[in-house]
Amino acid sequence: MPVVEVEGRRLTLTNLEKVIYPDGTTKGEIVHYYAVNADVLLPHLAGRPLSLLRYPDGPDGERFFTKHVPQGTPDWVTVGEFGRAEGGTMWQVMIEDVASLVWAANLVAELHVPQWTAAAPGTADRLVFDLDPGEPATVVECCRVALWLRERLAADGLTAYAKTSGAKGLHLLCPLRPVDSSARASAYAAELAGEASAALRGLAIAAMAKRLRPGKVFIDHSQNAARKTTAAPYTLRARAEPAVSTPVAWEEVEGCASPDQLVFTLRDIPARVRAAGDLMAPLADPAAARPLPPG
Missing domain, CATH: 3.90.920.10 (DNA primase, PRIM domain)
Incomplete structure (x- = not known):
């Protein structure tokens, strides 16, 4: 060894x-x-x-x-x-x-x-949405939902950053000024997921029931709970290929017309980082954090 x-x-x-x-x-x-x-x-x-x-x-x-x-x-x-x-x-x-x-x-x-640090357990400093497509929907449909959420979050003063899940969908994350409890961040995320489901009827759902998911994008907001975790940016996933949960530019999200356009393996990452750096760097920058709207 x-x-x-x-x-x-x-x-x-x-x-x-x-x-x-x-x-x-x-x-x-x-x-x-x-x-x-x-x-x-x-x-x-x-x-x-x-x-x-x-x-x-x-x-x-x-x-x-x-x-x-x-x-x-x-x-x-x-x-x-x-x-x-x-x-x-x-x-x-x-x-x-x-x-x-x-x-x-x-x-x-x-x-x-988790969406909190060891220095302040349970105090959310990130907001996350996990967009999970139910077949025959794909990441292409996830991109449509992500664009709606980006604009809705921006209306509340929050900046969203996207990454592939490394599986079938997308993750959206926003840097937050520390929120007093993950419960408040969870409530806000649940409210926006419900709004998206209503605005994108037939495309997005916020309900957990699996029988409702085929052909739609499930907006999973549950990972904002203090006890939950999310795949970190750049982690490899336990999938059929060595796919990485990869930060992507909004131009890539806007232009996605086929699922294979947003599949990246460990061999793709060095060139992407050399070309654009870490597209999710603001997520770890306290200066980029914005307050959660009062609820």
Whole structure:
């Protein structure tokens, strides 16, 4: 097992030749992806408790979700104690540096974070909408809903940033000045989802019932709850291909005419970052945050 040194930290990396994705992408390529793109990844992870959807044998193998500190976590990885929705506390890791990111990459996992930081648990500093298409709807329909939401949010003084989910849909996120509770952010998001459902009747729904979703875009606002998490920007997803939850420009959303236009794998990200930087950088910039409208 190779031992590498990253920013003065020694890490043991395992099974780097193991094929994780059906296209032949190996674990070593996954670790390399996270290491070389750390500059854009870390601002979206730093200061937030990490939840892991692990898939060590690939997307078709066993998958398991954990919020607890994994066994064998190095003592130099930052951990914090956080409250549970059902009461009590648990310890979770936080990814604060490149070495910790490479350690997490070696676990082969999706990286998920809440809409609040460890410095203020349950105090929302981001708003999120998960746009999930029900077949035969695709990300093309998600883009139409996203554009409506962008304008509606702008009317309330909020700026939305879009990224692919890395699966079938889109995520919209807005940087917020810290809101006193995630419950207030959740209520606002639920209200806007309802407005969108009414305005885009036949295209969008806000109801959770799966029987209502075929052919429509479900606007999932539930990830604003303090106990929920969202796939972080630039995380790989446990899907059939090594797709990344990728920030996209609004021009790409406006021009999307086919689902394959908004599919990006780990091999696409370096060129996109070189060309445009992190399109979601304002999400991690306190100066870009705007207040939630009074409710």
